[in-house]
Amino acid sequence: MSRSPDIPNAHAERRHAMVEHQLRRRGIQSQAVLEAMGTVPRHLFVPATAQHTAYDDSPLHIGQGQTISQPYMVARMTELLNVEAGSHVLEVGTGSGYQAAILAEIGAEVWTIERLPELAAMATSILRQLGYHKVHVVVGDGTLGLPEQAPYDGILVTAAAPSIPPSLTSQLGVGGRIVIPVGDRDIQELRVVKRTASGLTETSVLDCRFVPLIGAEGYKDT
Ligand code: SAH
Numbered sequence: 035m036s037r038s039p040d041i042p043n044a045h046a047e048r049r050h051a052m053v054e055h056q057l058r059r060r061g062i063q064s065q066a067v068l069e070a071m072g073t074v075p076r077h078l079f080v081p082a083t084a085q086h087t088a089y090d091d092s093p094l095h096i097g098q099g100q101t102i103s104q105p106y107m108v109a110r111m112t113e114l115l116n117v118e119a120g121s122h123v124l125e126v127g128t129g130s131g132y133q134a135a136i137l138a139e140i141g142a143e144v145w146t147i148e149r150l151p152e153l154a155a156m157a158t159s160i161l162r163q164l165g166y167h168k169v170h171v172v173v174g175d176g177t178l179g180l181p182e183q184a185p186y187d188g189i190l191v192t193a194a195a196p197s198i199p200p201s202l203t204s205q206l207g208v209g210g211r212i213v214i215p216v217g218d219r220d221i222q223e224l225r226v227v228k229r230t231a232s233g234l235t236e237t238s239v240l241d242c243r244f245v246p247l248i249g250a251e252g253y254k255d256t
Pocket of ligand 1: 130134149153
């Protein structure tokens with residue numbers, strides 16, 4: 035074999051340590067989430083110059099002024115979304131494509147929307163290379179959701195909204211959940227919206243910090 039095994043092994047070891055120290059020890063319990071985070075090669079979703087920091091306990095820049103969330107935040111949001119194999123999921127804010135890959139690794143079919151075409155193109159390319167064929171990347175304004183594929187079992191928003199976009203609640207199926215950071219541009223709270231047969235309930239889970247959700251039902255400018 036001409037390929038050196040050292041680099042992939044180093045990443046696999048870092049990924050394993052990330053799962054144990056940053057996720058399991060901090061209370062992530064879902065076996066499906068832990069396994070997905072232990073499988074998806076996060077280093078391939080960040081710029082080459084940042085690969086050695088891909089498994090660190092922090093968000094990372096992915097270009098265009100955007101970031102890939104801290105591993106713990108990805109795991110926590112995925113756990114809160116409560117999806118399983120076969121779930122029909124919408125992600126708003128594709129960014130690097132990493133979160134979409136985690137959802138696909140769990141077995142969900144994922145529609146993910148990104149407003150910046152350059153990021154959507156990069157995410158599409160790496161998701162294809164890695165064989166995540168159940169992820170469909172769409173360029174557009176995700177604050178309006180994607181009504182063609184609704185209703186969704188889960189809607190995950192990975193950018194900070196000033197309020198919960200009504201288009202997203204209207205596309206949520208009964209028994210489904212929206213996980214979304216809501217607040218001002220500096221600090222938000224992560225909220226979980228559930229649709230039951232009798233209506234919507236909303237809970238606030240933790241404080242967080244995301245880049246802004248920009249669109250018709252989000253912030254109006256960059
Ligand atoms: N989930 C991503 C991280 C997303 S960062 C990952 O795993 O890497 C937030 C992303 O939301 C940015 O790429 C930003 O361009 C995008 N975004 C902001 N407003 C949006 C909107 N209205 N519709 C779709 N994408 C949006």
